[in-house]
Amino acid sequence: MASEHDSVAASIELLWFRPALGKRGPRPKFTVDAIVAAATAIADEDGLDAVTMQRVAERLGTAKMALYRYVPGRAELDAVLLDRAFGGPPRSPARDWRSALAAWALALHERSLAHPWSVTLAQRPHVPGPGELAWYESGLDAMSDLPLSGGEKLDVLALLAGHAQSMVRQRAGGSQPEQNLAAQLGPVLAARSADYPRTSAAFADAARDGGRDAGLHFGIDRILAGVAALIAERTDSART
Structure with a gap:
């Protein structure tokens, strides 16, 4: 062996x-x-x-x-x-780093969703091949002008990839996990809303404003907002 x-x-x-x-x-x-x-x-x-x-x-x-x-x-x-x-990453027309990284994460999600089993392989220890390294290169290129260390840039990609691929696990097979959960819990929350008022209100609010199953975009936006806040903090520090 x-x-x-x-x-x-x-x-x-x-x-x-x-x-x-x-x-x-x-x-x-x-x-x-x-x-x-x-x-x-x-x-x-x-x-x-x-x-x-x-x-x-x-x-x-x-x-x-x-x-x-x-x-x-x-x-x-x-x-x-x-x-x-994985294949190679698509070319992004975005010029600013934030739009480019958002497109990068969405493209990785789409590519992974086409082969949901790839998420399992990606999360195991493995040797990156040419296709996977091309994704690294593309993401790092989008951050080439940012005041981040090499390790921090790799961490940004890891956060985006981890989030995009975790959404694939939930959505494999075309399911809408939050909508499905709401349907399953509907009778329970209707009968026990007094015991779980915040949960009942959150699910009802999500149904009204179309906020269900928006986790992919929400997560990407929040990760990039955090990176932008770090950059702003460092820029301010450099000026003082």
Whole structure:
């Protein structure tokens, strides 16, 4: 069984240096891209737990052992699977950092929502691939002129990504979690509103002003407002 160190090294090799198959021997029947496409289709249809080397092999019409010529194992397959799901970030027309980062977070949410299982992979320890690093580069470029340290800029991206992806967990399958919760609690709150007056009032208010399931935009706005406040604080300090 490969060690964790060996698995990381193999993932780096596969993501970044894509080892070329030898010229000798039979012509390759498959490609890493074809294997990842099959795994992606399985994950989209039946969830991440359904993705096994055996299941991928069956989808491609081959034996499981034939896949190891291209992908060393499941951990390495997951690394490429995640990077393909992320893809590269879209170009943002926004010129100011705040609009650019908001667009960045919304795009990441949309990309993750297309493959909800990618959130599980993203939150596990993993080797970032070219696609994921392109997201880093795009987000950091939007903050290039801000008076933040490199670590703080990475923390901003982590906060935005964490929020966007947590919303994917709630919305996977097209559900509206707050609306669903309100429907489930409706009879309870109607009967017990005196016991939970603030909760009853909050749900009723959200229904009236269309504030349900607005957590994605609310969270992004609040994160960026916090960054703006930090920048203003530092600018003021520099002037005194």
